Amino acid sequence: MNINELYKKLKQLNDIEKYTYDLYNTRITSEVDIRLKEHFSNKVKNDLWIINNEKLMNESEVIAIHKHDRFIKFDKHKHDYLEMMFVYSGKINQVIEGGKIVIEKGEILLLDMNVEHSIEAAGFDDIAINVLIKKEFFDWIFMSQIADNDLISNFIVEAIYGKNKFKQYIHFKTSENDKVCNFMIQILMEYYDKKNGMETAIRAYMMLLFNELLRDYKKYLTSEMVSKIDSTISTEILNYINKNYKVITLKSMADHFSYNPDYIGKLVKKIIGKTLTELVKEKKIKQSEYLLHNTKMSVIDVITEVGYSNVSYFYRQFKDQVGVTPDEYRKK
Template sequence: MDKKDIRKRLVAYTETEKELLAPKNQAASMEYEYFPFFISEGGQKVYRYTFEKHLESALKKDFPYTHFLESSQVIILKHARHSYTPFHTHDFIEMSYVYSGCVEMIINNENVVLKQGDFCLLDTDVIHRVLETSEKDILINFLMKKEYFSSQMLRRLASNSTISQFAVDALSESQKHDQFIVFEALNNEFLLDAIEGVLSHYFDPVGDSHEVINAYMIIVFSELLRSFQKKKSQESKKANQFYIGDILDYMEKNYMSCTLKEVAHEFGYNPSYLSRLIHKHVGKSFISIIQDIKLQHAALLLKNSTLPIEQIIQQVGYKNLSFFYQKFHERYDLSPNDYRKALI
């Protein structure tokens, strides 16, 4: 399925949309009617959406990709144009993407307007609704099981601190979930290509489509984070405020040789003051963060190259081999050699 086919599929009327556009005496039966509901503290009727019920509903529609759906941890749905979604929560993580038009939502009693190219990542148990959409408003919803953010997924997103923490919170049974993040990414071609890749393999799956979708989703989340960090950085600079993302980005790019004194000088801070700021925002010392970055890079080289371990140690900036082996074992509970063997 190429980009033209995806566009045709998204613009084409679904059966629900056809019913909504039919004479009033042929009102469409909306799926939310099949979910249980509760009354919120504010007196709102709030439906409880579940991943399993959405999956059950999708399987009944006998899509050509039904067999693929049975083993999927992601459900992709197009919001029906000319309709609204009542207040609801869900037990899954939802990523909403405005393919075209403009969509207005109410999230935690806050009005949120999503424009073309915007994404909204919603945690579990967030009370929200979508206001009525028009002909040009195409909203795509990605419903993801909490288990989809497995430990493996989190490791692959190790540098993506915002989304990783978001996913960790979503996995916590005791956490009160009321988070959402809006990303503006209209002109990000990498992101658009990744989304179209996901849709292509979802609507027209082949044998390895699950793995391909997972790879595309890593790109999606990575690009969303990059967009988020860029926006936060710009906002902080305009307000002349401290933003930890800029510091961490600099450390990531210069981890081989940067020192606390150098980073402090680069950003115009006293070293001791910067050290306290880093610990306050990250919960780790400057040295610990640098060591984490070095070990992450070493692990990537062990996984994706055949370089000798001694050469990898040099490449990531360690001079003391014994110290590296000690820190690597503390982090991964394996020696570098055993770590590489475990990946074969």
């Protein structure tokens, strides 16, 4: 497939577009609206429309590509996957969390799973591509490549395990970046050609695409939003440590957040400035200080209560952090 063949492919009407073409710029009936929601969702609820990856992706797929359906308005909805929209031609008008956004030709919009948005009906020349990304795509190999970039790695982590606390998106205004456009065109040609090695090639181009986006990321997000993302992730991590400090390991925390241990270790150090070992030690010693000061528990019982099994090691750790031994601390 070449660029001209790709253009013709994308301009063609798919089944949904053929069905809705005559209704473009007219009021869509409630019956059509319900059919649309049933096509994209497992459950249709008027107050909350969630587009399901099961409707759009095979179980084995971690990345899927779908041309955005033209001539129809998408009411307010969320996704259960990360979505990246690339505007191939024309423009796409969206309302995201109450604010109007226009994504122009060559630009990219990255949405997390928590964001509510609606999309105005696209015209014949308004062609956009939706890249659907499951969290499995961001395995430790991929994350290791972007872990040094605060914005994207934190965005992805918070999108996946942020418990809907912070809704975020990034609008990459890359219309003048030829590399971004070329990478997306290569991804699309691989996807539509269906040749051997397609999945490997798409992953490689996605890596290059994200690498290019990272280079100028500061243009696309305010310092306030970056700070909010960092703060929310820090809170999630510290809350988990405070609840599980007696038995926590890097592996157990990685399992909880569905990430590779090496990556979550880097994330903790980057966001909080200390290693998991340092944070757990501080929590255990702080808790032992509290127990020594406020209870009549023996030192041995305190040691056991906070999760230590080696008495002499605890004494060394306590004196290193507090400056005195546990016995001396209690006598103060």
